[in-house]
Each structure stands twice: as C-alpha cells, then as structure tokens.
Amino acid sequence: MQELKERILREGKNLGGGILKVDGFINHQVDPALMDACGRRFAELFADVGATKILTAEISGIAPAVMTALHMGLPVVYARKSKPITMPDQVFLTLAPSHTKGRTVELIVSPEYLGPEQRVLIIDDFLASGQTIMGLVRLASAAGASLVGIGALIEKRFEGGRDLLAPLGVPIKALAVISDMRDDKILFED
Amino acid sequence: MQELKERILREGKNLGGGILKVDGFINHQVDPALMDACGRRFAELFADVGATKILTAEISGIAPAVMTALHMGLPVVYARKSKPITMPDQVFLTLAPSHTKGRTVELIVSPEYLGPEQRVLIIDDFLASGQTIMGLVRLASAAGASLVGIGALIEKRFEGGRDLLAPLGVPIKALAVISDMRDDKILFED
Secondary structure (H helix, E strand, O other): OHHHHHHHHHHOEEOOOOOEEOHHHHHOEEOHHHHHHHHHHHHHHOOOOOOOEEEEEOOOOHHHHHHHHHHHOOOEEEEEOOOOOOOOOOOEEEEEEEOOOOEEEEEEEOOOOOOOOOEEEEEEEEEOOOHHHHHHHHHHHHOOOEEEEEEEEEEEHHHOHHHHHHHHOOOEEEEEEEEEOHHHOOEEOO | OHHHHHHHHHHOEEOOOOOEEOHHHHHOEEOHHHHHHHHHHHHHHOOOOOOOEEEEEOOOOHHHHHHHHHHHOOOEEEEEOOOOOOOOOOOEEEEEEEOOOOEEEEEEEOOOOOOOOOEEEEEEEEEOOOHHHHHHHHHHHHOOOEEEEEEEEEEEHHHOHHHHHHHHOOOEEEEEEEEEOHHHOOEEOO
C-alpha cells in the first residue's frame, strides 16, 4: 500500500538490528486515518475468505485489527498477555518468544470468544519472525477454529516469518514488505 | 448513550466487588461498530474543546480512543505500561494504582509525541476510581500540555473518580453512567 510505504520512508526509523521504529503512527502514537485506510485495504484483500472473527494480539495489533473488523463487519478478539480477573479459569494459553521484548510472552484467549464454529482472520502490526502470529494460530487451533488468512501492516521479509507461516496454506498479506534494512536503509520489495 | 447502556444490560456481567465484565464487546472481544458509534458520540461531545491530541492508556482504552480520534481527525497517543526499546531514554513516567490489577502500573509517554503545544483530550474505557485517568493527566501536565476534556465509555459513579477529577475544571463525559452495582444489579443514573 503506497500510503503506508511512503509514511514508513518519511517517518519510520531504522534503529539497527532489524528494529523498525514506527512509534509516530502505529506503535505509540496512532494515525487513525492511516489505520482506517489499512483496515479498508485488508477488508478488500480478505473479502472472499469467509472470515467470521478477527484475532490479534495486544497491544499494537489492536488499532489495525479493529479498523479491519469495522470494514468487514466482524468482531475482533485481542489475545491478552496477562489474564484479567474477568476471564474464566479455563483459557487457551500459548507462549510466544518476542524478538523486540527479548523474552517469552503469554498469549491468552477466553473460550467464550473463540470456538470451533469460527473462521479466523489474524491481523497484526508486524510480520517479522512470525512467532507472535504462530502463537495466535495455535490459539485458534486449540479452540478448534479454522484459520482463513493472515494480514500484517508491515512485513520484514528478511526475518523469515512468511516461510514459517506458508505451510499453513492460507493467504498471507502484508501492506508494506521490507526486503532489506542493512546499512540504515529501508528497502521495500518490488 | 442508549446503545451502549442496552449492550451493558444485555451482555455485561456484574462479578461483584464493583467489577463489571464487558469482555464480550470492549475488553477482550471488541465490537468495532459499537466503538465507532461511541467514537462518533465523543467527537460530538468534545467538538468545541479545541483538542489537538487524544491520550489514552493501553490496553483497553485503545479501541475507543482510536475511533474517537478518527472522527475528530486527530492523532492518538497511548501511554505504554512498559518502555519499548524504540522509546528514547528520557520519557514521561508516572505510577497509577490499578484497582482491577491489584497493583501499581507504570504509564509512560515519549516526549516525541506529547509537548507544550498540545491540547489533550483523554479517552478511556472506564472511569472508576479515576486513578488511571489522573495518571494520564499527570503525564500531560509533565509535558506542559493543556488538558481540555476527559471521556470514558463507562463510569462507575459510586467509585468516586468524578470527584477526584472535577477540580481539574474540564468537561468530563461518560457514555454510560452506572450508579449502583450492589446485589448483582447494574443500575444506570437517570
């Protein structure tokens, strides 16, 4: 998506070590009009997969997932990283190593909101190593739900996440695909 | 807002001890159309305060704040509860006791996105004891920004947050005001 790529080039910062800072419009400050446009684009890309629920992970996945859900007319569930007191004792829980956090995080979903009848579209901010998204895939699988697609705002192709997720056999779409971040560059594919 | 009150009565659960479970449409699963309607309502209520930025706290404030920001054409900043590696060393940080978490949480905002020229509208999911919102007020104040309004989806009037915030002298609006949750009830004001 041209608008997102231009914004990354204009305001994104390559902090080295594969870390892309997009805190000015996605990860700390959010540009709601940009997220709305991204949500509309995901809704087009996944119009035909028959999704009944969108799944994301707190925290940074929430804004793009909610906007996508709005345009698709679907509910969105965000996996929690700690279990709130309002959640039942029996939950779906998986562990996912977090590259940017340097530790393993829990991803927790209540069985109240994810079940065998659901067709799940996963939306997140980044597709990098794919570990967080694979954690969400395991949660959907544990709930007996069907996975129908995976969307990310930004893919860091060089971190291999797409290779990890490809065997799942569902469409994987990213709105901006970065092929190289060496030497302070931010290079997009094609 | 009638639509929100009806949803609370239909799907909200009074878990006792003043805890209202709204995990089916706000706090774990999100109804994006309802959040969109709430955002539109906040945009009407705060149309005249001259806000230039919306401030909220992760995690549950993000969906209503982003929708409000969309309808007001403003950026939204969500205070982080832990400092990501993309944030500069020097930050605005305050501590806020969390009723539902049973501990004190950090609220952190980067000075990159909050400064003296900003007119800040705070939007959050709950106004209960007011401690989280007061934490956000302190962050805005530390940045030298002006506070112009406070909005919450749901106010638990009996927890006293409005009394804590009233001396700030800005408009405080809640879309559903609960006056009483004793004996498994959920009673709205008026």
